[in-house]
Amino acid sequence: MTRSDPDSCPGVLRLHQAADGPLARIRVPGGRLSPEQLQTLAAAAVDLSDGHIELTSRGNVQFRQVRDAAALTDRLTAAGLLPSATHERIRNIIASPLSGRVGGWTDVHPLVPALDEGLRAHPRLADLPGRVLFTLDDGRGDVSGLGGDIGVHALDEHTYALLLAGNDTGVRVSAADAVELMLATAHGFLDIRDGQWRLHEIPDGPGRVTEHLLSNHPGLDATGAPVEITARQDIPIGWLNQDDDRVALGAGVRLGSLPARTAEFIAAIERPVFLTPWRSLVITDLEEWAAEQVVRVLAPMGLLFDANSPWLQVSACAGRPGCAKSLTDVRADAAAAVESGRVIPTAATQSAQEGLDAEEIVAAGRQHWSGCDRRCGRPRGPVTDIIATPDGYRITPAE
Ligand code: SF4
Missing domain, CATH: 3.30.413.10 (Sulfite Reductase Hemoprotein, domain 1)
Known part of the structure; x- marks a missing residue:
């Protein structure tokens, strides 16, 4: 495969224009944060973004709806989180x-x-x-x-x-x-x-x-x-x-x-x-x-x-409102499934289904919810896919 475009991975100095506003990704080599650095991230999340620190599948962090990229850059630089x-x-x-x-x-x-x-x-x-x-x-x-x-x-x-x-x-x-x-x-x-x-x-x-x-x-x-x-x-x-x-x-x-x-x-x-x-x-x-x-x-x-928490079985892509491609708010649907007991932690047999409303979904074991077929952020290994389609959710069991 040959690519003609440079990759579009966001950083702090190059924000991604997500559907819900600018997104910054901050690299954390080895995932290690000192208490001071974590405090810097917490304060910046409140002052400059949506109040949350998103954890990524590479042990990095993301801020959504960044309001002041220059101020974020200054704070991260001072904390040693942006050394280059x-x-x-x-x-x-x-x-x-x-x-x-x-x-x-x-x-x-x-x-x-x-x-x-x-x-x-x-x-x-x-x-x-x-x-x-x-x-x-x-x-x-x-x-x-x-x-x-x-x-x-x-x-x-x-x-x-x-x-x-x-x-x-x-x-x-x-x-x-x-x-x-x-x-x-x-x-x-x-x-x-x-x-x-x-x-x-x-x-x-x-x-x-x-x-x-x-x-x-x-x-x-x-x-x-x-x-x-x-x-x-x-x-x-x-x-x-x-x-x-x-x-x-x-x-x-x-x-x-x-x-x-x-x-x-x-x-x-x-x-x-x-x-x-x-x-x-x-x-x-x-x-x-x-x-x-x-x-x-x-x-x-x-x-x-x-x-054994069912929350640990569930991951989800950004979905709506963060991603313009998403057909629905998959994170809210996934959270509702956990909170209403429709995520079964044990790896019971999972059947393939389609055309489901969110409230109908009962899924077993490790599962990833996606707002479209791209399945961003899907963990590796055996994972059941729960994907929003124009005709409702489709469940594809882990292989
Ligand atoms: S899987 Fe689709 S809806 Fe979800 S973040 Fe990726 S592109 Fe957006």
């Missing part, structure tokens, strides 16, 4: 959220700032499409299956597999060299692309980039035993015992939309927070007593600490 005007849209880096705290072979989070700084240090890499995704998986397999373009996947404490377009290349690299190899791979992608936005769009893209790397790095080979990569669905939710005897709390966010007031309370805990690619977050480094207090205060505000 030229490279802002390419800082799409997902890392295993629990890495270094709960399980995993190694801690990938120290690689995140190194990769981010490396990307920003190369002027040419500003030419990467905003769609390109980097993944850093600590070996548990939670982010390698998310369809990244360039990734590393820990095989033990010291060794990573290089993944291209979500598949193992057979190339192995030490932790010390992982970031440099990812940067070299990004250059290789630019060398071979012909307008394409993603590596998988290039005919034999992964193979050609691998060849490019091997010819330029004499010490490399591609002989590692293949690692199978799958899209896992176990979102970290609830009480998680950290390896250092502290506690992390995984918190689901209803339809990925975090009210600014709730974000202020989370910031006030004064602990690092990680946004996940499952539109949830993880509050880390808590003492047990503090974790109990956090659940007591934030659960009534709507954060989800129960892994």
Whole structure:
């Protein structure tokens, strides 16, 4: 596939004109937010947008109905959330959220700032499409299956597999060299692309980039035993015992939309927070007593600490009024389905149906609601599609 247009991914300096007003997307490499940064986002959401922080499937955040882009730029810059005007849209880096705290072979989070700084240090890499995704998986397999373009996947404490377009290349690299190899791979992608936005769009893209790397790095080979990569669905939710005897709390966010007031309370805990690619977050480094207090205060505000909550089965695209293509307000319809008990958390058998009114929908298991056939924001893996059509909703069961 060859593309003639540049990608249209929004940033802070290039807003998307959505149907309900300007939309800004803020990159959060590795999903990591300091309490101060989260407080900055909460205040900006109230002062400059619609009062919510939208979580994206890349662990970034979005503001809708932005009223003053210049003021937003100033605030984000001061908080360290916009460190580059030229490279802002390419800082799409997902890392295993629990890495270094709960399980995993190694801690990938120290690689995140190194990769981010490396990307920003190369002027040419500003030419990467905003769609390109980097993944850093600590070996548990939670982010390698998310369809990244360039990734590393820990095989033990010291060794990573290089993944291209979500598949193992057979190339192995030490932790010390992982970031440099990812940067070299990004250059290789630019060398071979012909307008394409993603590596998988290039005919034999992964193979050609691998060849490019091997010819330029004499010490490399591609002989590692293949690692199978799958899209896992176990979102970290609830009480998680950290390896250092502290506690992390995984918190689901209803339809990925975090009210600014709730974000202020989370910031006030004064602990690092990680946004996940499952539109949830993880509050880390808590003492047990503090974790109990956090659940007591934030659960009534709507954060989800129960892994069995039906809200965790449901995602939805922007729908109306945010998207002009949408045939209906899918988020309201999805929320009504949850609140009226029509989302069945267990994976009961789901039949294909069409021509349904919203109130008729009863759906089981993981499901994504879309306002049209494009299915924006659909999670990877087995997901039932509930799609608005001119003749009512159509349900297509997960395969
Ligand atoms: S799936 Fe359709 S309606 Fe929903 S956000 Fe995408 S384009 Fe808009």
